[in-house]
Amino acid sequence: MTVHVVTGGAGFIGTNLVGRLLASGETVFVLDDLSLGRMENLQPFATNPGFAFHRIDCSEPVSYREMMTALHCREPITDVWHLAANSDISSGIADPRIDLRRTFLTTFETLACMRALEIPRLHFASSSAIYGDQADCAITEEQGSLEPVSHYGAMKLASEAQIRAAVESGLECADIFRFPNVVGTPATHGVIYDLVRKGIATPDGFEVLGDGTQKKIYLHVDDLVDAMLFIAGHAGGRYNVFNIGPDDEGVTVAKIAEAVRDRVCPGAKIRYGDGTKGWTGDVPRFRYSTKRLTGLGWHPKTGSEGAVSRAIDEIVRQQAMQ
Numbered sequence: 001m002t003v004h005v006v007t008g009g010a011g012f013i014g015t016n017l018v019g020r021l022l023a024s025g026e027t028v029f030v031l032d033d034l035s036l037g038r039m040e041n042l043q044p045f046a047t048n049p050g051f052a053f054h055r056i057d058c059s060e061p062v063s064y065r066e067m068m069t070a071l072h073c074r075e076p077i078t079d080v081w082h083l084a085a086n087s088d089i090s091s092g093i094a095d096p097r098i099d100l101r102r103t104f105l106t107t108f109e110t111l112a113c114m115r116a117l118e119i120p121r122l123h124f125a126s127s128s129a130i131y132g133d134q135a136d137c138a139i140t141e142e143q144g145s146l147e148p149v150s151h152y153g154a155m156k157l158a159s160e161a162q163i164r165a166a167v168e169s170g171l172e173c174a175d176i177f178r179f180p181n182v183v184g185t186p187a188t189h190g191v192i193y194d195l196v197r198k199g200i201a202t203p204d205g206f207e208v209l210g211d212g213t214q215k216k217i218y219l220h221v222d223d224l225v226d227a228m229l230f231i232a233g234h235a236g237g238r239y240n241v242f243n244i245g246p247d248d249e250g251v252t253v254a255k256i257a258e259a260v261r262d263r264v265c266p267g268a269k270i271r272y273g274d275g276t277k278g279w280t281g282d283v284p285r286f287r288y289s290t291k292r293l294t295g296l297g298w299h300p301k302t303g304s305e306g307a308v309s310r311a312i313d314e315i316v317r318q319q320a321m322q
Helices: 012-023 039-045 061-074 089-094 096-117 151-168 191-201 221-234 253-264 291-296 304-320
Strands: 003-007 027-032 051-055 079-082 121-127 173-179 181-183 205-208 218-220 239-243 269-272 285-288
Touching: 003 012, 012 027, 012 039, 012 221, 039 051, 061 096, 079 096, 089 096, 089 151, 096 121, 096 151, 121 151, 121 221, 151 173, 151 239, 173 221, 181 221, 181 304, 191 205, 191 253, 191 304, 205 253, 218 221, 218 304, 221 239, 221 291, 239 291, 253 269, 253 304
Parallel strands: 003 027, 003 079, 027 051, 079 121, 121 173, 173 239, 181 218, 205 269
Antiparallel strands: none
16 A cells, blocks of 8 residues: 655645545545645545544654654655645745755655655655746756745755765665745645736736736646646656646736736736836746656647636635635
């Protein structure tokens, strides 16, 4: 039997991954400190006999080791999906220690637990943020220049380096997933979430961070989880690094704002800010190559525009239920 630990499993992506693993009949232990994750996200799984939740800070070595040891004695853990991280980029800009603790130290302590307990396989949620601002070139996994412009990206890059060293010193297998902008529900942040909330709150008009020319690729969370599971099942190497995303040019923030306006508050005035960056640490134009992943045999069901359109509808429904 495959037994999974999902750190950060009460968050946006984690919730969707947990649902897919449980639907396949797997055993899943979710670990989350609930600083950003939400218990209500896990309610649909509460009665599943293969599911268990434990509230824990994965950056705290003693309690984390004790928890993992107890779980491993109960049912030997085969796979760790490490999603725990600080997804609030602005908070990390204001206080870099947040990303040190929640993004890097959670990785460091996860690897320490896995080494002590001889857990063989790690699947790590990395980020396109490790590349930094590479203008409009199609970035490959072999990109020589890695220059993150946010503390979040820097700590994801440091985490990748730590994982690579762990593979060299005994970890059986590690998959590194470099995420693009992921959209869908349950949403708690992001450009679509923010614009939908603004459109609902002020239906006569809303503001957009930056001048709207920012252009990035977007992937729906269902496609992302598909890709993660596909890589885990098909990559085969000991250390596997993949860009995950659609093979297109992306969507501008202006186009997203117009789509939100048309869906939420038709006729509203959109007011754009100054400059091409929406915030400190923003990468205004981004796309990367997914040839390695398509070469493995995986393709997304929808591109950036389809993902954005679907996510707008989903987030509008989510807001109506709150």
